[in-house]
Amino acid sequence: MSIKGNAYLAGIYEHPARHAPDKSTAQLHAEVARGVLEDAGLTKADVDGYFCAGDAPGGVMAMADYLGLKVRHFDSTDTGGCSYLVHLGHAAEAIAAGRCSVALITLAGKPRTGAMPPRAQGAEADFEAAYGATTHNIYGMCAMRHMHEFGTTSEQLAWIKVAASHHAQYNEHAMLRDVVTVEDVLNSPMISDPLHRMDCCVVTDGGGALIVTTEAMARSLKKPLVRMIGAGEALKGPRGGKDLNLTYSAGVWSGPAAFAMAGVTPKDIKYASIYDSFTITVLMQLEDLGFCKKGEGGKFVADGNLISGVGKLPFNTDGGGLCNNHPVNRGGMTKIIEAVRQLRGEAHPKVQVPNCDLALAHGTGGLLGVRHAASTCILERV
């Protein structure tokens, strides 16, 4: 059975906290699980599938036990920040196959309160770990090469942060609510060339959760119906140093797969949640997904084209990772949540896209300039 149209997003929940020094990580997982069940109108006893990633203390066995879940299907795929988009696709597969009927997906953690555990390393460790690769400088290297090949400018990148800030001003929970200008971004301190501080996302505690379910269950609940019609996932790495190309991501594969399944094109999308760990992340993804041609992302994002009510492609209307929330340094969860808000008509009235019936949520995980994953999900209001 195809997963197209067979899995419904019946529950969404974003933890309101951005700094949670007095809570445990497991506790935050439980809080978002409670929150999402309340949003959906379900109880814990209804959950028969559970999905979590590397942020869940002790992994899926410990987390399911802590939460007191009894499930017949589980998945702990970890692809960094896009894990939850991958989980959404996998949950849809499980529901289409009859492996579960109510899937719970949780994310939570506290990077604002304390340091995160070191990134897991593979066989490359001896050959790379000494060189100090961090998210900032790896994404800086992507931006540097993009500028070199396509003439992309810091001003163009800054417009992405400007658009996010226009949206964040209306979000009472957003970490950063001040509207900023291109000049503000360019005048913020340089972190790793050519990325300034305001090219970088926020670091926040908190989390979020989703409920994915069957059509029959979704129709028995009270929320507007939102279903998945396309999903794609992909991996990319330098593969022996031969395939190194920092100007595109695995989104060039996950995007077309999702669009093909959904039977729609980028032109049809009314709202897009695009992973925004850095401004360059957004610019590259917009190109890779086909919203503009490769190399023309700079022109595409300039002059407010991503601002709801102003430009052609409203994006990250919650303020995104750049301004609102990037819980546990993993932004895939909040990308799905805001897309569902838009499809339900529950976004803030100042940023709600009129008659939003088709939305995309896309993310990458890992390090864009090294080894990473991408996942694209296309959702529609029924």
Added chain:
Amino acid sequence: MMDSTVKYPAPQGNPETKAFWDATVEGKLMIKRCTACGEPHYFPRSICPFCFSDKTVWEESSGEGEIYTFSLMRKSASGPYAIGYVTLKEGPSLLTNFVDCDMSSLKIGQKVKVVFKTTDGAPLPFFTPV
């Protein structure tokens, strides 16, 4: 310059990569080449990541290449450092730091060559402008 004061971690090594680290002691940068498909690769594997043949052999790299991209990392407790990718003359690209140089004048396409820095174990390869 920051790179002269940094203590770099010693490679852990393993049976698959032992020959690489033995060679850095001699000041040599080794890559692997597959004799079945002819493709070179880095970091070294015993099985070719392209054609999956086990007919891979060690080959000494010229240690010469050019900068594919870089970033000057300023947010660092031990001082700024330049991280980047070098594309070797032989073809493979690798992650490295640029050392013993004016980090503010690095350019994409710039010619660089390998230099080795000591650790408590085998020396590590870095690159510096020619």
